[in-house]
Every structure is written in structure tokens, then in C-alpha cells.
Amino acid sequence: MNNFDYLKAGDIQDAIGKSGSCTDSSYIGGGTNLLDLMKYDLAHPTTLIDINHAGTQDAVTETENGGLRLSAFATNADTAWHPLIEEKYPLLSKAILAGASAQIRNMATNGGNLLQRTRCYYFYDANVPCNKREPGSGCSAILGYNRIMAILGTSEHCIAVFPSDMCIALAALEATVNVEGPNGPRSIVFADFHRLPGDTPELDNNLLPGEIITSIDLPPQGFSDNYSYLKLRDRNSYAFALVSVATGLELDGDIIRNARIALGGVAHKPWRVPEAEEFLVGKAASEENFAQAADIILRGATGYQYNDFKIELAKRAIIRNGMMALHPETQLPGALPSA
């Protein structure tokens, strides 16, 4: 880890001001990803601006439209276990609790969760080329051991995966990200927050220099009656997803009135295909229909040899999770497959 200066921000404007007056500074929230990256010498800010006291750590406030606002400065654990989240947005609660460990969820902030970087092992290995770490150097994953890499939305420059669980639920719930920056506040719909790699894989998201995530808004529809988060991984807990699925259904008897399906572990951002969700509207919540939706979602998926299995795994996970969403009471701890 490099040497750095440390500043504490009293509020958001103070943080933005401090950021503007330092070169190569970085905001620090929970620090669980940033400090790890610094220990591997993958991030080397000369100044850390501590924003933990720049905003409210109360996880949740109710909004006028009947939704909820999550503080970006609250911890993942306080959010997942907040009574209003457990009651109205259990999909979000389950997704958060499927990620990291209890200790890390007690530290990691909601804002930081959106900004965590890929766990691609070639990104972490400073001895090999990586376009995300060093633009123009090449991608070691495409012809490398790419078991954990992306199958959708990849480019010739990068096949890394965005690792968050929380964000897969936020994508399914159509959250909005509120940010504040040197040019004032703005809101970004969740689908537009993270980026595909294209020819700029060094950029994970559309946040501008100096901007801070201040809160995340959830719309009123929380799919609390029929939801499921399924996470498939190489060990049953405390591992990143090979494939994960967040499903929310609004049912009228057996008929689907509204559906949301977002995939994790398959792309550089949470993956949603509105066409597949529209296909399900008006149809029975059956394995056959989820299978057809899965085919639409995985259209254009490409394997890179060691991750070829993810295409079939993702399809089966979508079907399985669709059926699990019909019985959310059977969900197991750790987002494992249930009956």
C-alpha cells in the first residue's frame, strides 16, 4: 500500500471541495474494496477523503411516492436487516445477505457496493496484461482461465464481470441512483449507472470525477409477495456468483401481470432484457414460459471455453428461480436453490 494523506469530510459539499483541491484523491466509505485494492497496489490514491460522516447513516427513509430512499452512507447489513426493507423489498434484503460475509456487510456502504470493482483474477494480477487496469495492454482473460468471466455484453477488450449481489436486486427493482458532484446533483436510472466494457473497460460506471453517490431510491413496487434471489457459486457461502438471478413477479392467480428478471455473474453490469419480461406478462408462471424467457435473455450469449457452462446454467437458474419466486417462504439462507 502506498503512503497517502487522510482527510475527513464534514458534509457532502466539504467532500466535493476537498476532492477538487487534491489530485489523485479517492473517497473512502467502508473501504472493504478500496483498501484491498490498495494493498494489491491496484489503487494508489495520494489522498483519502473519508465520507462516512458526510451523510446520514440511517439506512432507510420513506419517500413521498410510497417508495424508500436508501442512504449511500449506511451499511449493507443495516439496509438488509431494516424492518422496512425486510417487509417491502425482501428481494433486496436476500440479495445483500447473499454477498460477502457478515463482517464485511457490517462495514461496506450502499454507495460503495455500487462502486466495487471486478474480481477478475487477471485484473488483480499486476504481472499480466489487463485493459481494465492498464488500458491498451490487452485482455488476459479472453484466452485465459475464464471460468468466472462474462458471457453477455463482452467486448474484445474485456470480459470481466461486475461482482455485486445487491446491485442485481436494485436492477430488478428499477432503482435510481442520486449523486452530487462539482456540477450539482443529478439522478441516474439504475440501468444507466454501470457500463459495458466496449473499448473503455477501465470505466466501470458513469459517475463523473468528484461525484459522490448520496442515496438510492426504490420505487413503490417491491414484489414482496413473489420474489426470489438465487446465487450459484463454487462454494455455498462467501463466494462470488458464477450466476445469480433476481426475480420479482406480480401475479393474478397463476397469471403473471408484471415480471422482473436480472442476472448477476454474467456481464460487466447487472443484466436485464425487458423483452423477456414483456413476454411473460399475461402468461402462466410455468417452467415452460420461464424457459422461453430464459432463451430470450441469453440470446447472443458467448462462452470463452471455460465459462461455456454459464449459458446453460443461467437458463436453468432463471427457470428455477422463477418457480422459487412462487414460494418465497421456502427460501434458504445464502440464496441457495430451494424447493
Add this chain to the structure above:
Amino acid sequence: MGSIFSFEDGFLFLRSIQLLGIIVIVSIDVYQCYITMLTEIVEKPGLIRSGQVSLKVNGNPVQLNLLPWVSLLDAIRDHAGLTGTKKGCDHGQCGACTVICDGKRIVSCLTLAVMKDGSEITTIEGVAPEGDLHPLQKAFIEHDAFQCGYCTPGQICSAIGMMKEGKAKSREEVKELMSGNLCRCGANTNIIDAIMEVQNQDAHE
């Protein structure tokens, strides 16, 4: 033979003196470089500041003068002198460094001590009064819940934090919420047994 020093003895003696001289010279050089480096880091005004960090560790106020990049783990072990908390991976993956910070279990390797200024920390040294054992410590002994013992302080602090959270009831839930603490000796089954026993005792009280 006959003299105290043979030719070989004398040769070796001279070579030893020579070698010692080299070691001393190199050591002095390294030491001076190190001191210069430290002085540059600490004394460059406006660039890097070491600062006072106040912690309450196991109920005792502790004042430490720390550089910004000192992790809470290193502050506890190397500066406060409490070595019960262990450094395993130093990347938040193993849980050996788990402490309770302001009532919540965290991995002390992934936070900076300066970020925790004013916090109350409980380490394994503080989970029970002097000379006494915490119920979890007793249960770990009874259930043979460790072999090498390196993960044990983190396991116990984590389990205390987990019980305070009150979210794990079943054995499956306990396993899931203890998954941030790895035991490479393979005592996991006994660790969960020990925690379940204490949890069930608490439930009956």
C-alpha cells in the same frame, strides 16, 4: 598440531572478522536509509500527517499516534500491544482479525485506525473479565472447536457479534452467518456445535 591456531583456524578467524565488518557496514547503511526514509515520511509538512487516534479498547482508553495507512488490525496488535487478534490473509477473506467495533463485528484488516477514531473496540482479550472465560470460550474447549487455534479469536468475536445481531436461529443460519470465518484445520463442525450450545443456553435463560 601443537599450536593453538592451525593455519585453517587462523584463516577462518580472519574471514569471520572480515564478514562481520561487512555485515556491520551494510547494517549501518540500511539503518541510515531507513531512518532517512522515515524522517522524510513523517516530517514532510502538509503531505503526510500522523495523527492522534483515540480508541477505547476492552474498556481502556488508548491514545495512539498513527500514520494514516495503519490498519485497525495493526494498531491493535503492534501499537496497542494486544496480539490476541490475528492477522491471517490481511484481505478480509479469512476472518481471523474479527473484532467488535461499536457493537458490530468487523474485519479489522480492512479498515484504517484513523477511520475508527473515538470507537469502542472489543478484542478476544476483552470478551470476559480477567481470569474468567466467556461461555463461548468454555464451549470451544468442551467441543474441541480448534486445533491450531489461529482462527479461534476471530471465530469467538464473530460469534459474539452474530448472537448480538440475533438473526441466526437454526444451525443452517448459523453456518451461513459464520461463513466469514475460515478454519483450515477442519474444526468447523465443532465450532458450529459450540456456538449452537451457547445459543441454546441463552435461549433458555
